[in-house]
Amino acid sequence: MMKGLLAIPPLLLSLSLTGCVDGDGGKSVESVRDPIVRVGDAYLTEEAIESLLPSEEMVPLAIEDKRRFVERWVETEILYQEALRRGVGDDPRVRTRIRTLEQEFLADHLTFLELRDRTVVTEEEIEAYFETHEQEYRYEYRVSHILVSTFEEAQNVQKLLEKNSFAWVANSHSIDPVARRGGDLGYLSKGNMIPEFENAVFDMEPGEVSDIVKSVFGYHIIKLAGMRESLVTVDPADVRAQIVNMLIMEKREKAFEAFLVSLRSGADIEYYDKNYMAGAPRGSSAGGAAEGADTARGE
Numbered sequence: 001m002m003k004g005l006l007a008i009p010p011l012l013l014s015l016s017l018t019g020c021v022d023g024d025g026g027k028s029v030e031s032v033r034d035p036i037v038r039v040g041d042a043y044l045t046e047e048a049i050e051s052l053l054p055s056e057e058m059v060p061l062a063i064e065d066k067r068r069f070v071e072r073w074v075e076t077e078i079l080y081q082e083a084l085r086r087g088v089g090d091d092p093r094v095r096t097r098i099r100t101l102e103q104e105f106l107a108d109h110l111t112f113l114e115l116r117d118r119t120v121v122t123e124e125e126i127e128a129y130f131e132t133h134e135q136e137y138r139y140e141y142r143v144s145h146i147l148v149s150t151f152e153e154a155q156n157v158q159k160l161l162e163k164n165s166f167a168w169v170a171n172s173h174s175i176d177p178v179a180r181r182g183g184d185l186g187y188l189s190k191g192n193m194i195p196e197f198e199n200a201v202f203d204m205e206p207g208e209v210s211d212i213v214k215s216v217f218g219y220h221i222i223k224l225a226g227m228r229e230s231l232v233t234v235d236p237a238d239v240r241a242q243i244v245n246m247l248i249m250e251k252r253e254k255a256f257e258a259f260l261v262s263l264r265s266g267a268d269i270e271y272y273d274k275n276y277m278a279g280a281p282r283g284s285s286a287g288g289a290a291e292g293a294d295t296a297r298g299e
Helices: 010-018 046-051 063-086 092-116 123-132 134-138 151-161 166-173 177-181 195-201 236-266
Strands: 035-039 042-045 139-148 184-188 209-215 218-229 269-271 294-296
Touching: 035 063, 042 046, 042 063, 046 063, 092 236, 123 134, 123 236, 134 139, 139 151, 139 166, 139 195, 151 166, 151 209, 151 218, 166 177, 177 184, 195 209, 195 218
Parallel strands: none
Antiparallel strands: 035 042, 139 184, 139 218, 209 218, 269 294
């Protein structure tokens, strides 16, 4: 990738592939406001480039970045128009893919619109969160862990810990590079641990070993080796942005679940093979369509 292309915001770069233009087929250049370039009957304008920038990222683009953006648009438009000329869009596989992309985009955008106003965080909520979790910010936590790839391996680790030291099992079985020092991660503070770690650590007492904790990295067994008062005093203002992000994520998750439940309750959903229903036991045999369709509302 060319140096400088990274300076173009990812959303702007991705939307450049959509052929966003100011002008439809048959428009003359005189009817298009501030055109930058034309490919066939399609025009790209200065306004179109600026409109693709998210409102929170309205920073002026350097001319080099705009030039790369325009060139990419030209290349994409040439290919798009040639694809139309050859009838590529009539291929059933292509139309299916376009339909899938349209569904995904509309679903994502609906979610964005629905959750946008539900995830506002107030100053009162920020203060309340800090007061409730103040001790977590006032202390640092000495944490060790053992990381493995599967749940079965984690169960085996638990059995090994019944007769062996945590450090020995970490050195022998953990796939984390820190295993060389007994799984010791050093002193960590709130905000620099992954959420799964924090949820476990803050409920533990020094010396305690956790149950199996799953994260995107694998399966962890965590030990809280000790605690100490933080070397740096933390005030609400110092962690305000962190709290806001945390509360927004929590609100989004809850709002999305509630929104989805409300939609499912009124949706006309019919499963012809109950093996595919959410919550169906693994390996169950429902007989599929032979036993009749199963209509599910609000499941």
